[in-house]
Amino acid sequence: MVDHPAPARAPLSDDELLQLLARERSGAIGFEGDRELLAEREQALNYYKGIMPDVPALQNRSKVVSTDVADAVETVLPDLIEIFTGSDDVASFVPMNQADEAAARQETDYVNHVVFHKNDGFLTFYTAIKDALLEKLGVFMFWWEANIDIADEHFEGKNAAEVALAAQDGEILDLKPDEPAEPAEPAPAKAGAQAGTYSFTLRQKTDRSDVKIMAVSPDDFAVAADTVSLKETTYCAMRSRPRAQDLIDRGIAREIVDALPPYGAREDASVEMARDTAGEHVSRDANAGEPNDLRQVEVITHCIRLLSRETGKMEIWRVVTSADETRLIEKERLNRVMFAAITPYPVTHRIYGRSLADLLLEVQRIKTALTRMVLDSGYFALNQRLEVSTDQAGEYTISDLLRNEPGVPIRSRTGNAVRPVSSGALAFDAFGALEYFSTVAESRTGIVRNAQGLNPDTLHDSATGAMALMSAAQKRVRLIARIFAESGIKDLFLGVHALIRENCSASRFVRLNGAWTAIDPSRWAERNEMTIEVGLGASGRAHDLQMGQQASQILQQIVAGQGGAQGPIVTPANVYAMARYIFGKLGIKAPERFLTDPSDPNAPKPPAPQPPPELLKMQLEHQRETQKNAADIANRAREIENNAALRRAEIEGNLALKRYDIDARAKVDLANALARTSSPTPMPPVHT
Numbered sequence: 001m002v003d004h005p006a007p008a009r010a011p012l013s014d015d016e017l018l019q020l021l022a023r024e025r026s027g028a029i030g031f032e033g034d035r036e037l038l039a040e041r042e043q044a045l046n047y048y049k050g051i052m053p054d055v056p057a058l059q060n061r062s063k064v065v066s067t068d069v070a071d072a073v074e075t076v077l078p079d080l081i082e083i084f085t086g087s088d089d090v091a092s093f094v095p096m097n098q099a100d101e102a103a104a105r106q107e108t109d110y111v112n113h114v115v116f117h118k119n120d121g122f123l124t125f126y127t128a129i130k131d132a133l134l135e136k137l138g139v140f141m142f143w144w145e146a147n148i149d150i151a152d153e154h155f156e157g158k159n160a161a162e163v164a165l166a167a168q169d170g171e172i173l174d175l176k177p178d179e180p181a182e183p184a185e186p187a188p189a190k191a192g193a194q195a196g197t198y199s200f201t202l203r204q205k206t207d208r209s210d211v212k213i214m215a216v217s218p219d220d221f222a223v224a225a226d227t228v229s230l231k232e233t234t235y236c237a238m239r240s241r242p243r244a245q246d247l248i249d250r251g252i253a254r255e256i257v258d259a260l261p262p263y264g265a266r267e268d269a270s271v272e273m274a275r276d277t278a279g280e281h282v283s284r285d286a287n288a289g290e291p292n293d294l295r296q297v298e299v300i301t302h303c304i305r306l307l308s309r310e311t312g313k314m315e316i317w318r319v320v321t322s323a324d325e326t327r328l329i330e331k332e333r334l335n336r337v338m339f340a341a342i343t344p345y346p347v348t349h350r351i352y353g354r355s356l357a358d359l360l361l362e363v364q365r366i367k368t369a370l371t372r373m374v375l376d377s378g379y380f381a382l383n384q385r386l387e388v389s390t391d392q393a394g395e396y397t398i399s400d401l402l403r404n405e406p407g408v409p410i411r412s413r414t415g416n417a418v419r420p421v422s423s424g425a426l427a428f429d430a431f432g433a434l435e436y437f438s439t440v441a442e443s444r445t446g447i448v449r450n451a452q453g454l455n456p457d458t459l460h461d462s463a464t465g466a467m468a469l470m471s472a473a474q475k476r477v478r479l480i481a482r483i484f485a486e487s488g489i490k491d492l493f494l495g496v497h498a499l500i501r502e503n504c505s506a507s508r509f510v511r512l513n514g515a516w517t518a519i520d521p522s523r524w525a526e527r528n529e530m531t532i533e534v535g536l537g538a539s540g541r542a543h544d545l546q547m548g549q550q551a552s553q554i555l556q557q558i559v560a561g562q563g564g565a566q567g568p569i570v571t572p573a574n575v576y577a578m579a580r581y582i583f584g585k586l587g588i589k590a591p592e593r594f595l596t597d598p599s600d601p602n603a604p605k606p607p608a609p610q611p612p613p614e615l616l617k618m619q620l621e622h623q624r625e626t627q628k629n630a631a632d633i634a635n636r637a638r639e640i641e642n643n644a645a646l647r648r649a650e651i652e653g654n655l656a657l658k659r660y661d662i663d664a665r666a667k668v669d670l671a672n673a674l675a676r677t678s679s680p681t682p683m684p685p686v687h688t
Helices: 013-025 033-050 066-085 100-116 120-137 160-167 244-248 255-257 270-275 356-384 397-402 430-444 456-460 463-503 537-559 572-585 611-677
Strands: 090-095 137-143 150-157 171-177 198-207 210-214 219-223 235-240 299-307 314-322 328-334 338-341 385-389 418-420 507-514 514-519 530-532
Touching: 013 299, 013 314, 013 328, 013 572, 033 066, 033 120, 033 270, 033 356, 066 120, 090 100, 090 463, 100 210, 100 219, 100 270, 100 463, 100 507, 100 514, 120 137, 120 210, 120 338, 120 418, 120 463, 150 160, 160 171, 210 235, 210 418, 235 244, 235 338, 235 430, 244 255, 338 463, 385 397, 537 572
Parallel strands: none
Antiparallel strands: 090 530, 137 210, 137 338, 150 198, 171 198, 219 235, 235 299, 299 314, 314 328, 385 418, 507 514
């Protein structure tokens, strides 16, 4: 468990620290120091199993036990588990600004991935929530576990280039040049052993360090009496019973582990035994004999807040000691308390609240007594006590009475030897009383029988009344879920985020939302705010789905009104988010298999939005009108051009005639002139 990279000096010496831890542990609430708390836990666990030693049964009477505690716990547990594990984004980090939206989403996805996929998140939540419902407190523990996987592989006959290439994948160890084969030896040379080659061992280190979470048994957890919020506590502790070899594997020196005494069942192990269903804590001799690596030892992990003598600031220290605080095993400084706690019914200004069992113990006792009375009354009615008159009894009267079989006669002398003895009958409606106390249990816990299955009485109720009853039950369960979310579960997710950010220095490639993504926690910002999505569980999934469908219809209307999903009100990202929400409420895991994120750069580009039919009709009519006008204009232009051509032809014909006439006149004038000049006798002029 490594939470702070730099070593730090504790403000106290080891001996002073051990003494302080012993005092704090003895005054803390939990372990075996609080008799009242132990008694309540033992009683709750016994009642859950149907064992009620405080309600003894009379001899030869009914020993039936009502199981109200178990019924209520097992009824509400599926809904609570569904709320916190039914979707992949139960916890969401709040972005600090608009530019932080994508980073907050990625960190949310990765932290949920660590909690539910890299750890047994489902079983951890199941255990902690069930502990809270039964024993007042459910405790989570989270820490950073350093894990460097080292693998060695030996190579022979590699040249210098291959050695250099291998050095890029890991650390080269035991690099030796291969000896050339001697020709005098009859045996062949070793394969690959030739001049200029090398043998070496390649050591590859894979960093598998990550955050670990677990549920701590409330019996093994103690906290300072003045604690109200676990993240601000001065002191808390957890005891565990690892095998000796597990401590050695964690890096604890063997001489320290060998000095730890073997774990033996404590004198007061009543709570542990009440939790057993197969005698797990019955004393055995498995740890007897000489120290061995498989023996169990008990250690206590203390988490204490101390004032530093150097800086004057508070420091949180994790100190692991032996069960009696006489041996220090390891210590380190933390940045936060490594525990988170939930309680279903908080008591204000106290860390411990009330459990579901606390509300039902009395009801279970009363219903057990009433049920036994009803059964005993039925037994007495079927086995009536009889008075026998010895004066009138015959030889076989007693033996016939003892033979209680249908149709068998009772022989006597006069027929008046046997008469029934009147016994006290139930002077009240026992079944009505059972029904009444069933409603008392429902009003105390909010867990109604309708949630356990269809109540026959509901068939006679109105649909509105049945829905109101279910709604009231969902509100109580939702309140418990909200209390869990705003207390321990929020502290758990914020702590996991901080541990990843502080300890993970290299990028990682993980599959988130169906795509491989590079995660670099060293660039993460510090997160102190987050939201927890609290639904209604399985009983309210239909309600959420109905609301989601109504919201999707509104989106469709907006998309139709704005002419597509390109905004300004609804965008493809909004439509994608709504589809993912509905898929989640339908219980479909990995909706990215069916939906494509529009923000994905590899996503196909959407086609151009199609205009509405009315607009298409208007565009078509406009296009037809434009084409008609263009045709008319073309016809008119052709007509004008034809008329112009005819006019040009007419003008050119007239011009040609005029030119011809002028030419003809010019020729005649020329001929007359020649004639006058060449003849002495004037000739008459030529007339045209």
